[in-house]
Amino acid sequence: MVGIAVLGAGRIGKIHAASVAANPKAKLIAVADPFPEAVEPLAQSLGTEAMNDCMEAIARPDVDAVVIGTPTDTHVGFLLKAVELGKAVLCEKPIDLDMAKSESAAAEIERVGGRVMLAFNRRFDSTFAEMRRAIDAGRIGDVRQVIISSRDPGLAPPSYIKTSGGIFRDMTIHDLDMARWMLGEEPVLVSAVGARLIDPTLKQYEDYDTAMVLLQTESGRQAHINNCREAVYGYDQRVEVLGATGMLTHDNLRPTTMRVTTAETTDAREPLLNFFLERYAQAYRSEMDAFIDALADDKPMPTTVRDGVLALRLAECAVESVRTGRAVAV
Template identity: 85%
Template sequence: MVRIAVLGAGRIGKIHAASVAANPKATLVAVADPFADAAQPVADGYGAEAMTDAMAAIERSDIDAIVIGTPTDTHVGFMMKAIELGKAVLCEKPIDLDIAKSEAAAVAVERAGGKVMLAFNRRFDSTFAEMRRAIDAGRIGDVRQVVISSRDPGMPPPAYVKTSGGIFRDMTIHDLDMARWLLGEEPVLVTAVGSRLVDPDLLVQYNDYDTVMVVLQTASGKQAHINNCREAVYGYDQRVEVLGSIGMLTQDNLRPTTMRVTTAELTDAREPLLNFFLERYAQAYRAEMDAFIDAIHGDKPMPTTVRDGVLALRLAECAVESARTGRAVAV
């Protein structure tokens, strides 16, 4: 059994704790959060121990691996302590908001031979994973373009915006990783634009955007187009299209059911989109954790790496610079 401690008992920590508890190859030993009132109910729900000291959890001799779901500025410190003690790590993105610190952490992990997986959960969504398999099988020929639409149902709270690192590092980074993965080549040029259309006052205050578009280009000329908005009044909008030389792959939004209603007033009416990422990517979070545990259990390479985290963050930094200057930015 892989013995795991989950660091952080907030929204994402609860998801990870449930995923660990559901895996027959793992056991949830501890849940650590500086707020005991947050850690205790999560730990109690799965027969684990609640702790308020994350470092103490990492140092426990009965812990083989840690899952980091804490604030971003704590990621590197917890990751490096775990690596020092020879423990595997599943870390939420980003590694850090600072690209130099993230790069230094990646180099340190690689030199130490540490087992670190970056939590890009969308790669583990069953349909997106099937897209990647179809590309690998040559079903659409050579990939030419990837188009990703990713829109939230509403603005996050001001406190979240303040500490998020901005839309490119917080929201777009998921889509930048997906673009890299589906293109199969590293982008070398980034062009981005950003607007403040949902809450201009808030975003001027924090020098951020709520509506952005990014275009990526690889050395061979392959392209990816990403569009994000913090508010889509119709729900959590997640769609992907991959154009190849002999065909195309598409992923439409998921809904609670596939039922359609047609009446005198409506034609092909469907249920609303799933509410937010917790519902839309529930399966992906579980599959991500299963992949992490399988890699530890079988002593296999991690399916996503700390280097993937650095490369996605670097693209986000280029997007920030492009939106600021109005120029294309070389990676």
Template identity: 65%
Template sequence: MIRVAVLGAGRIGQIHAANVAAHPLARLIAVADPIAAAADRLSAQLNCEASTDAEATIARPDVDAVVIGTPSDTHAHLMLCAARAGKAVLCEKPVDNDLAKADAAVAELKALDAKVMMAFNRRFDPSNIALRQAIDAGDIGTVRQVIISSRDPGLPPRDYVAHSGGIFRDMAIHDFDMARFLLGEEPVEVYAKASRVVDPALMEEFDDHDTLMVIMQTASGKQCHINCCREASYGYDQRFEILGSKGMLMNDNLRPSTVRRFTAAETEAREPLLNFFLQRYTDAYRNELDAFLKALKSGSPLPTTPWDGRQALRLAEAAIESVRTGRAVAV
């Protein structure tokens, strides 16, 4: 059994802790959160120990691996603490909100030969796995364009925004990673526009935006368009379209049911979209943890790395610079 501690007892930490507790290869040893009530509540639910000290939890001799689900600006520090202690790590995105700190962390993790996996959960969604497999099988020939639509059902809490690093580093970073995953090449140029149309007052307070569009291109000419918005009145909207030389792949939204209703009052009426990422990516979070634990057990390479986290953050930084300057930015 791989003995695991989960750092963070918020919404992501709760998902990770429950998945660890249910996994046959793992034993959940402890959860840590600076808010004692949150740690106590989650530990009571999952029959493990609670702590308010993340570093002390990492240092425990009965912990082999840690899952980091804490605020973004703590990730690099906690990853390094764990790696220096010889612990394996599954860490939520991003590596850090600051690219220089991320680069320093990635370099040290490489020098330590640390076992660290970045939790880009969307790569592990069954539908997205099928997209990549279809591309690899040559079903649509050579990829030419990738279109990603990513829209949340509503603004995140104010305290979350304060530590998030902004929409490009927090929300769109998943899309930057999926762009790399689906294009199969690194973008070399980024052009972005961003605005405040959902809640100007909230976003101005944090010097952030709530709506964006990004266009990227690789050295070979492959293109990607990303559009994100913090609010979609109809639910959690996640769609992919990949155009190739021999055809196209599409990945549509998930719903509670596939039933469609036809009546005198409405045509093709369907169930609403799933409400949030915790519902949409339930299987992805399980698959992600499974891939992490099985790689540790077998000694095989981890499927996503700190370098993947760094590259997605670099694209986010380029997009932020593009918004600031109004020009395309070379990566």
């Protein structure tokens, strides 16, 4: 049994804690969060201990691994402490909003051989994972283009936007990791545009609500990512991979596949799943299972701290590209 402490009792902490509690190879030792009103009900619902000091939770001798779901500016401190104590870590993205700080933390983790997995949960979506297996099996030949549409159903509140690091570091970073994964080659050139078509006040945060990114690898493979913070029809998540001998597509998910045809409408369907908590529920469970399996069976981490660094570097290039109006070499 792998003893795990979950740090953070917010919405992502709740997901991770429930996934740990449901895994037969793990024991949820504690959930830690400085806010008692958040952590105590969560711990009670899962039959585990509530703690208010995350560092104390990391240091417990019965904790083999920690899951970091706390605010981004706390990630590096908890990461390095856990690695120093020989604990494995599953950490939410990004490592940090600062590139140099992220690079330094990753270098230290790699230097000491720390076991750290970055939480890019979309890789564990069953259909996205099947697409990667199909590419590896040569079912569509050499990859030529990857097209990713990722749009939220509505703007996050200003309190979140203010500390998010901006659309490229917060939202697009998932798609940048997905593009790297599907392309099978590292991008070397990034072009991006950003606009404030929904909320002009985002200018005060140097942020955007609508963006497009174009990536190119050394061999010429391309990825196109389009993001928007508001899609009135729901949480829009689609991927298309074009290869030399075929194409793979992944469309949006709905509560059911039922279609209704009447005198007034043809092929009417239910709205898209509302947001990432519903859309990626299976992916979050599978991500945690993969982390625990790697620990229990002494296997390599399915994603690494280096994946986090590379995705953040692409996000930084996108920010620079918008600022300068030019393509940026990675």
